Amino acid sequence: MSTLQIDFGDTKPQSKIVGIDLGTTNSLVAVMDLTGPRILSGIVPSVVSVTASGDAIAGAKARDALVTQPERTVYSVKRLMGRGLADIQNELKLFPFRIAEGSESVLRLRLGGVVMTPPEVSAHVLRKLKLDAENALGGPVTQAVITVPAYFNDAQRQATKDAGRIAGLDVLRLVNEPTAAALAYGLDKRKQGIVAVYDLGGGTFDISILRLQEGIFEVLATNGDTHLGGDDIDHLLMQVALEDIRAEWDEDISADSTAVQLLRRAVIKAKEQLSFVPEASIDLEYRGRRYQRTLTIDVFDRLIRPVIDRTLRPCRACLQDAKIAVEEIDEVVLVGGSTRIPLVRSEVEKLFRARPHTELNPDEVVALGAAVQAGILAGDVQDALLLDVTPLSLGIETMGGLTSKLILRNSTIPASATEVFTTGVDGQTNVLIHVVQGERELVKDCRSLARFDLKGIAPMPAGMARIEVRFLIDANGILNVTARDQRTGTEHSVDVKPSYGLTEGQVEAMILESVEKAEQDFAARQVREAQVEADAVLAATERARKEPGYLDLTDEERSAIDTAINELLVVYHSDNHELIRAKIDQLDVATQKLAEIIMNSAVGAALKGTKIDA
Amino acid sequence: MQYYEALGLKPQLALGLDDLKKRFYERSRQWHPDRFSRAEPAQQQQALDTTALLNDAFRTLRDPISRAEYFLKQNQIELSKEAPPELLEEVFELNMILDAVRDGGDPSQLTASREVFAGMLTQTDASLHALFESYDSRGDRATLREINDCLSRRRYISNLVRDVDKELSRDAHNPPRRGGETDSLGGPSPAPGPVR
Numbered sequence: 001m002s003t004l005q006i007d008f009g010d011t012k013p014q015s016k017i018v019g020i021d022l023g024t025t026n027s028l029v030a031v032m033d034l035t036g037p038r039i040l041s042g043i044v045p046s047v048v049s050v051t052a053s054g055d056a057i058a059g060a061k062a063r064d065a066l067v068t069q070p071e072r073t074v075y076s077v078k079r080l081m082g083r084g085l086a087d088i089q090n091e092l093k094l095f096p097f098r099i100a101e102g103s104e105s106v107l108r109l110r111l112g113g114v115v116m117t118p119p120e121v122s123a124h125v126l127r128k129l130k131l132d133a134e135n136a137l138g139g140p141v142t143q144a145v146i147t148v149p150a151y152f153n154d155a156q157r158q159a160t161k162d163a164g165r166i167a168g169l170d171v172l173r174l175v176n177e178p179t180a181a182a183l184a185y186g187l188d189k190r191k192q193g194i195v196a197v198y199d200l201g202g203g204t205f206d207i208s209i210l211r212l213q214e215g216i217f218e219v220l221a222t223n224g225d226t227h228l229g230g231d232d233i234d235h236l237l238m239q240v241a242l243e244d245i246r247a248e249w250d251e252d253i254s255a256d257s258t259a260v261q262l263l264r265r266a267v268i269k270a271k272e273q274l275s276f277v278p279e280a281s282i283d284l285e286y287r288g289r290r291y292q293r294t295l296t297i298d299v300f301d302r303l304i305r306p307v308i309d310r311t312l313r314p315c316r317a318c319l320q321d322a323k324i325a326v327e328e329i330d331e332v333v334l335v336g337g338s339t340r341i342p343l344v345r346s347e348v349e350k351l352f353r354a355r356p357h358t359e360l361n362p363d364e365v366v367a368l369g370a371a372v373q374a375g376i377l378a379g380d381v382q383d384a385l386l387l388d389v390t391p392l393s394l395g396i397e398t399m400g401g402l403t404s405k406l407i408l409r410n411s412t413i414p415a416s417a418t419e420v421f422t423t424g425v426d427g428q429t430n431v432l433i434h435v436v437q438g439e440r441e442l443v444k445d446c447r448s449l450a451r452f453d454l455k456g457i458a459p460m461p462a463g464m465a466r467i468e469v470r471f472l473i474d475a476n477g478i479l480n481v482t483a484r485d486q487r488t489g490t491e492h493s494v495d496v497k498p499s500y501g502l503t504e505g506q507v508e509a510m511i512l513e514s515v516e517k518a519e520q521d522f523a524a525r526q527v528r529e530a531q532v533e534a535d536a537v538l539a540a541t542e543r544a545r546k547e548p549g550y551l552d553l554t555d556e557e558r559s560a561i562d563t564a565i566n567e568l569l570v571v572y573h574s575d576n577h578e579l580i581r582a583k584i585d586q587l588d589v590a591t592q593k594l595a596e597i598i599m600n601s602a603v604g605a606a607l608k609g610t611k612i613d614a
Numbered sequence: 615m616q617y618y619e620a621l622g623l624k625p626q627l628a629l630g631l632d633d634l635k636k637r638f639y640e641r642s643r644q645w646h647p648d649r650f651s652r653a654e655p656a657q658q659q660q661a662l663d664t665t666a667l668l669n670d671a672f673r674t675l676r677d678p679i680s681r682a683e684y685f686l687k688q689n690q691i692e693l694s695k696e697a698p699p700e701l702l703e704e705v706f707e708l709n710m711i712l713d714a715v716r717d718g719g720d721p722s723q724l725t726a727s728r729e730v731f732a733g734m735l736t737q738t739d740a741s742l743h744a745l746f747e748s749y750d751s752r753g754d755r756a757t758l759r760e761i762n763d764c765l766s767r768r769r770y771i772s773n774l775v776r777d778v779d780k781e782l783s784r785d786a787h788n789p790p791r792r793g794g795e796t797d798s799l800g801g802p803s804p805a806p807g808p809v810r
Contacts, residue, residue, distance in 0.1 A: 172651050216639050377651040385643055411673055414647065414666035472666055475647045 019370025024203030028367035032375030037368040041132035049073035050111040058128040070257030072112035080118040082155035119163040126167035149204040150176035151224030174476040178208035180369030193330035201336035203229040209322040221322035223314035230338040237267035397434035427459040448499035530580035549597035617671035627746035694766040
């Protein structure tokens with residue numbers, strides 16, 4: 001009957017900027033409070049699945065679907081962010097990614113009947129995190145800081161930012177994961193000195209060396225491998241197990257997605273146990289058959305040593321770039337689930353000659369740091385400031401396919417460089433600039449970022465035009481290019497053709513589509529809410545009709561109630577929440593007198609000291 | 615001299631690193647885009663431009679070599695690219711030693727030449743610093759030209775040290791190759807073979 005209306009549109013609390021760790025395996029969202037950063041909800045597995053009705057779901061439910069609906073479910077999509085078909089051939093051997101037709105220009109994945117780009121897949125994970133955060137905070141969340149591996153290149157960063165935008169988030173900053181960890185760690189401890197952050201996650205490895213001084217977190221150098229992580233260890237174990245099974249069962253199950261996912265679950269379980277006990281077993285039951293193998297820590301260590309060794313070369317290179325001797329490292333911080341592995345800990349300790357810190361949960365520390373950075377951006381954290389670097393050198397293609405470096409790796413960002421370009425032939429009206437990222441001399445060995453087309457140059461003899469081009473890497477590590485005619489001083493238009501990833505137009509289209517979806521979702525929720533309210537009102541009316549007071553009503557009043565009930569039931573299954581609400585109001589009016597009578601008799605009974613049953 | 619202005623400094627060649635860092639941190643706190651995330655777009659752009667310049671300035675000025683190169687360019691002095699003639703004899707001798715070591719000769723000779731060149735590097739750094747101070751007090755172009763020569767010499771020696779180091783570290787990881795190809799300074803490393 002009478003209902004309490006809460007209009008969320010009227011209360012506009014100062015919206016919080018959230019910090020998001022968008023991981024290969026798991027994701028988390030955190031926020032900065034008065035007391036410090038805190039995790040807002042549980043871990044969200046970075047898995048997306050499309051249901052039979054075509055809806056995308058993300059998180060734990062999607063992870064369950066890996067076994068039941070493997071062909072409509074995707075995990076570890078972070079490995080595909082900002083990449084092209086040609087450079088994921090290795091990933092395709094190791095991961096059950098289903099690449100859709102026509103992925104030559106933009107990579108697309110097939111999930112059942114739905115086709116999605118990697119940023120769209122990630123957007124589903126982000127949307128789930130956004131929703132979790134909104135539920136936890138009790139208000140809308142529109143702004144976020146998202147972390148990325150420090151060694152992510154421009155295209156991978158851009159793809160992450162695109163994912164945020166598609167999910168309806170204004171991505172105020174991309175923060176490097178190891179730096180975020182240092183922020184969470186250093187803010188807490190008020191540390192000074194040189195800190196090395198070793199971050200081995202599900203799919204990426206980063207090493208960063210920072211100087212902490214008077215609240216300034218200055219990254220001296222960073223290095224890493226964006227395709228190295230716990231996934232690779234899982235894969236090694238899988239291969240051993242698959243071979244065993246082939247021998248024992250005389251059957252190759254590697255083409256059976258469900259069996260593979262069950263086995264993957266089993267080897268991950270064994271791997272995780274080996275961080276705490278010296279012996280674990282890989283255990284698989286499938287179609288009435290059972291595979292079991294005991295794995296000792298010695299065998300495990302021998303198996304994974306090549307993976308761990310691959311992390312050591314970037315560590316040495318990072319020390320060299322930072323111009324820091326091993327003895328100068330004051331602290332080592334471990335980040336990422338894979339750093340729970342005892343061999344990782346002992347190798348890191350050996351290399352840096354310092355016992356690594358593990359007091360912060362390696363799964364949570366990056367999200368906590370993202371929240372600290374969100375606090376800095378919101379102005380809530382005043383005394384801390386992060387000075388990060390670009391992980392890769394930026395260059396342009398010159399004669400003979402050589403690169404000319406403009407901004408060197410490990411330059412503090414924002415960083416800029418200016419070059420003057422001219423025309424090569426008479427009357428030439430545009431100049432094409434090919435921008436690459438990487439350390440190698442030849443363009444073909446570097447990563448192509450984009451081609452910038454300077455158009456509309458006034459025709460003149462070769463070499464006369466003077467176009468000043470400014471390359472600026474912003475605080476997110478993303479390149480911005482502007483051009484200016486040196487003679488006239490006018491801004492020049494620059495057409496950007498990204499080598500990998502989406503054009504601005506494609507992102508815009510995806511945002512529109514997701515907004516439409518969000519509107520549909522919103523409308524469906526409003527209908528559902530109105531139905532819930534109708535249920536409550538109908539139930540209350542039904543109870544009231546059994547009260548003796550009901551008999552005090554006139555026939556007219558009683559029939560008005562009946563009519564209102566019937567009319568509400570008629571509109572109940574429409575998808576118009578306004579209509580449902582109108583009929584609820586109508587019923588409210590019709591039952592007003594009845595409510596008064598019942599209330600009065602209840603009060604009277606209370607005064608008499610009679611117990612009233614609710 | 616934009617880079618000096620960005621850090622609030624008078625253009626001079628000798629700079630104290632601690633003071634430089636202090637100025638850089640102070641200005642970063644004031645201008646970093648993080649401080650303007652909810653400001654108007656125009657202000658955000660200004661913060662971005664100011665910080666980019668500040669970072670470029672600090673990166674260039676904190677290293678004495680890149681600082682001097684910047685200073686010369688701002689004074690319209692083209693950086694000298696020629697090999698310093700007084701070093702030709704030493705370089706010739708070094709190449710002989712390198713060839714010998716690659717053919718299985720005694721690497722201790724290489725270590726000895728490294729010492730010699732490293733010593734030269736220290737010496738050049740000292741004279742460079744003296745020239746910085748001399749220019750700062752006198753401000754004459756003749757000193758700038760001397761600095762240019764000194765920089766060119768330093769670049770050359772530091773390349774030599776780098777190449778010797780490369781050869782020495784290769785020596786530590788791989789057995790010496792006998793016969794076969796002999797490459798010049800900084801040639802391609804042999805294909806990595808199995809360790810042990």
